[in-house]
């Protein structure tokens with residue numbers, strides 16, 4: 272029977288490419304989103320992938336949503352914690368609200384997503400946890416103290432889960448994308464975008480599908496010895 276994969280923030284941007292790639296690999300896929308009903312319904316119409324709405328920052332909502340996904344599609348064997356937001360400001364202007372919104376979504380959201388799924392993975396002796404971090408969690412970024420802290424924290428989650436899950440057949444890995452051509456990046460003024468691109472040795476933005484291919488690789492049965500790793504997919508912009 273096909274395994275079930277859950278992709279948070281799986282209806283738009285990088286997450287949508289991940290959902291489609293996993294479906295193409297033959298998994299049952301559930302894609303979640305926060306509030307953009309229109310994008311989610313267009314996505315389902317185009318792809319046939321079922322979408323679910325809940326806020327990853329809310330533990331009880333995540334738990335209930337995951338229970339619904341499992342009732343509909345079967346136990347989740349592959350979880351991709353992709354949902355994320357930015358609330359940028361230089362540190363001296365950053366508000367506690369901007370700090371908490373980003374921490375609640377990008378860091379606590381990963382806990383809320385993986386924690387309800389983890390016991391089932393342990394019982395079934397199989398699991399793939401894949402967290403979408405960021406180049407800016409590796410190197411820091413001006414006006415992103417909140418975002419960089421959460422994305423670095425996500426790497427800590429992955430490295431710890433890798434150790435806890437290994438004996439139970441569970442792997443946990445992270446992908447750190449560089450700048451990817453999603454709506455978010457395409458919306459910045461052309462001049463700013465050109466300056467971003469000029470810092471990427473490959474000379475272009477990444478495509479969402481290039482991140483999705485990394486996820487499909489890590490999700491597979493054959494990737495069982497890759498555990499606690501960070502894949503940097505950034506066009507050569509930063510080396511760890």
Ligand code: NDP
Pocket residue numbers: 279280281282283284285286303304305306307308310325326327328353354355356376403404405406447448449450451452453454455456
């Ligand atoms: P988008 O803004 O295009 O899409 C974000 C997705 O996450 C949407 O489906 C959105 O739902 C969902 N989402 C946001 N907040 C929540 C929440 N609280 N609860 C549930 N779902 C939520 O993002 P990207 O595709 O650009 O980014 C995806 C991931 O990749 C993020 O973690 C981001 O930090 C990371 N990343 C992106 C890079 C880039 O260049 N784009 C670079 C490096 C990392 P809805 O549609 O309802 O809003």
